Amino acid sequence: MARIFAVANQKGGVGKTTTSVNLAASFAATRRRVLLVDMDPQGNATMGSGADKGHLRYSTFDVLMNDVLVAEARLTLEKAGYDLLPANGDLTGAEVGLLDELGRELRLRTALTPIAPDYDYILIDCPPSLNMLTVNALVAADSVIIPTQCEYYALEGLSALVGTIEKIRKILNPNLQIEGLLRTMYDPRNNLATQVSAQLLKHFNDKVYNTVIPRNIRLAEAPSHGLPGLLYDKTSSGAVAYLALAGEMLRRYEPA
Numbered sequence: 001m002a003r004i005f006a007v008a009n010q011k012g013g014v015g016k017t018t019t020s021v022n023l024a025a026s027f028a029a030t031r032r033r034v035l036l037v038d039m040d041p042q043g044n045a046t047m048g049s050g051a052d053k054g055h056l057r058y059s060t061f062d063v064l065m066n067d068v069l070v071a072e073a074r075l076t077l078e079k080a081g082y083d084l085l086p087a088n089g090d091l092t093g094a095e096v097g098l099l100d101e102l103g104r105e106l107r108l109r110t111a112l113t114p115i116a117p118d119y120d121y122i123l124i125d126c127p128p129s130l131n132m133l134t135v136n137a138l139v140a141a142d143s144v145i146i147p148t149q150c151e152y153y154a155l156e157g158l159s160a161l162v163g164t165i166e167k168i169r170k171i172l173n174p175n176l177q178i179e180g181l182l183r184t185m186y187d188p189r190n191n192l193a194t195q196v197s198a199q200l201l202k203h204f205n206d207k208v209y210n211t212v213i214p215r216n217i218r219l220a221e222a223p224s225h226g227l228p229g230l231l232y233d234k235t236s237s238g239a240v241a242y243l244a245l246a247g248e249m250l251r252r253y254e255p256a
Contacts, residue, residue: 002035002119003253004112005179006141011157012128015147015184017044018219018229020125022239023145024049025228026246028081032120035074038087039108039133045125046086050226051075053088061090064107064136065097070115080228083119095132104132105172109140130164138168143179147213148200150183150193155200178204182245184213211245214238 007020017040024036038045038060043053053059058073063085075084098104112122124137138144144165148154162178169176181204187193200208213219219229219238229239 002033002112002116002122003143004116004122004124004141005143005145006124006126006134006137007145007147008126008134008137008161009146009148009157010128010130010134010161011149011154014149014154015182015213016128017048017125018223019145019147019182019184019213019242020045020123021048021223021228022219022230022242023246023249024082024121024123025080025230026242027121027123027250029230029243030246030250032250033118034082035085035115035119035122036082037085037108037112037122037124037137039091039124039137040087040127041089041091041133042127043086043088043091044223046084046088047226048223048228049077049080049082049084049086051077051084051086053086056086056088059090060085060087061094061097063111064091064094066107070111074115079231091133098132105135105139108136112140130160134164135168135172138165138176139172141173141176143177145179145182147182147184149185150190150196150200152192152196155196178207180249181208182211182213183208185215186212187215209245209248211241211248213241213245216241 024034027034046053058068062068126134126137216238218233218236222229222232
């Protein structure tokens with residue numbers, strides 16, 4: 001049965017999609033069966049994986065509205081090595097479409113249940129807001145990966161997200177945990193970055209991953225080519241860091 005991670009942070013520009021795409025590619029490179037679920041109407045994870053969000057037969061929206069099954073909507077990306085449940089602007093309609101629906105918070109979890117045995121890991125790329133799409137992801141997930149840029153405002157946003165996770169745990173998903181905090185776009189030459197990193201370690205202790213994702217131009221260029229960083233330039237510091245993160249997580253869940 002797959003372990004399901006939501007990659008979430010309501011603050012934009014912290015590396016959620018970059019983490020989702022590159023962690024999916026890194027797991028796939030270790031021969032794990034992976035599904036990446038794009039829950040962001042911007043469809044950046046879809047484009048960054050090499051799929052054309054403008055020409056989708058089905059998307060996450062159709063799955064959430066119970067029009068199709070995940071098995072019908074998912075794409076097999078041979079080059080990337082993982083499967084993708086794609087998204088585009090249609091997903092903005094899910095907020096309105098689910099407004100009066102019973103069990104609207106459970107739609108994604110219900111949809112993923114039949115296909116969970118097909119995978120080792122499922123990653124859900126969340127939108128940069130705490131809306132119904134993010135709630136669906138948190139209800140479906142076993143745990144939450146929180147990409148965090150080491151800057152002042154990032155710490156402020158964390159408290160709101162942690163509060164939301166607590167509410168979801170109490171009401172809808174009692175097993176939900178914080179999987180870990182991932183320091184992204186890290187520049188050790190920046191004094192503020194090192195200070196914020198120290199504060200994260202102080203407050204969250206072992207919940208902070210040992211792996212740190214550096215600020216890396218090759219990683220930033222990869223989405224424009226429709227490729228994860230690992231396929232665009234496997235020797236780049238960014239690609240190597242995400243492989244290290246996958247290894248750190250695999251040692252946690254597959255110690256043998």
